[in-house]
Amino acid sequence: MHQWQIFLEPADTDEKRTSLGTLWADTMSDALNKAAQYYEKATHDLVAVQVSQGNALHIPVKPTLQPCEECGTSPALQYELVGITGVLCRECLQKEVDVVNRALKETSQGEE
Numbered sequence: 634m635h636q637w638q639i640f641l642e643p644a645d646t647d648e649k650r651t652s653l654g655t656l657w658a659d660t661m662s663d664a665l666n667k668a669a670q671y672y673e674k675a676t677h678d679l680v681a682v683q684v685s686q687g688n689a690l691h692i693p694v695k696p697t698l699q700p701c702e703e704c705g706t707s708p709a710l711q712y713e714l715v716g717i718t719g720v721l722c723r724e725c726l727q728k729e730v731d732v733v734n735r736a737l738k739e740t741s742q743g744e745e
């Protein structure tokens with residue numbers, strides 16, 4: 634079982650992606666189907682992002698020609714994190730990821 638962060642992102646509008654919550658499922662399609670039932674939304678309007686074991690966050694990135702917002706390195710990566718998009722180089726993004734992962738680990742302490 635994996636934990637998935639579920640976002641609502643209506644396919645045919647310009648509405649911003651909003652976070653609905655997290656749930657547990659084996660695969661992404663499983664997660665989307667469960668979320669569709671639970672939140673009463675269409676699966677094609679939902680996005681599932683896996684939160685990996687150890688509570689580390691996976692951040693979808695794609696290469697971009699824009700320079701890094703932090704240090705100006707180019708080319709950098711465009712990332713998407715909980716509905717926020719930005720451009721960072723690999724090093725700066727790694728720092729951001731470390732911060733988020735540390736926060737996730739702290740929140741999970743005491744649950745085990």
Ligand SMILES: [Zn+2]
Nearest residue numbers: 701704722725
């Ligand atoms: Zn940078």
